[in-house]
Amino acid sequence: MDMQAAAERSDAILDDVLREIRPELRWTHGPTTVGSCDVSRRRVVMTDISASRRGNLLGVVDRFWRTRGYRMTVVNNDAEFPAIYARTSDGFGVRLRIGGQGQAFFQVDTPCVRESEVADSTSQATAPLYEGMELIPRPNIHSDFWSAQTPEVGVTARGD
Structure with missing residues (x-):
């Protein structure tokens, strides 16, 4: 596998979890x-996720990655900055922090692969791209669900 193929595999991993x-x-x-x-490929979530809903998001992602056969490597239960890290069966490191x-922030790190050029991702972002800006801004898109200030019970990934 070369770097471009590994980047495309990373995009597929990111697309799958975000679609769910x-x-x-x-x-x-x-x-x-x-x-x-x-x-390393990254996706930055622009939806405002309230402190009350962060656990819901982490739970959905954790369950989805486990159903895909990913091995959980680190779970950080910090109240302010939680994160989960996992590894795919083919050696890709995935994380949500x-x-x-x-x-x-979602990130996929590839295993060591053959050197090659790497093109930009062809996955279609669902928020503005902020091209030409030095930094991506803080989350600025409201969601009636994800931005709500009360916890939700029973949230699952699509297909559960």
Whole structure:
């Protein structure tokens, strides 16, 4: 596998998890980074996720990744900045972490692969791309569900 194929596999992993989350999260592309033999793809969630709903999101993603056979490697239950990390059976590292103001960040890190050029992702973002801006802003899209200030019980990934 070369870096481009690994980047495409990373995009598929990210597309799959984001497609399963309901109601839909709005996201934009984060930076792609290329190392000496690996690639990292990122998605930055622009939906405002309240402190009350962060656990719902982490639970949905955790269950979905487990149904895909991913091995959970780290679960950080920090109240303000929780995160989950997992590994696919083919060696891709995946993570969801919650940052400042509840902004969610998805990332996939590839295993070491053959060097090649890496094109931009062809996945269609569901929020503005913020091209030309130095930094992606904090979450700025309201969701009646994800931005609500009360916890929701029984949220699942689509298909559960």
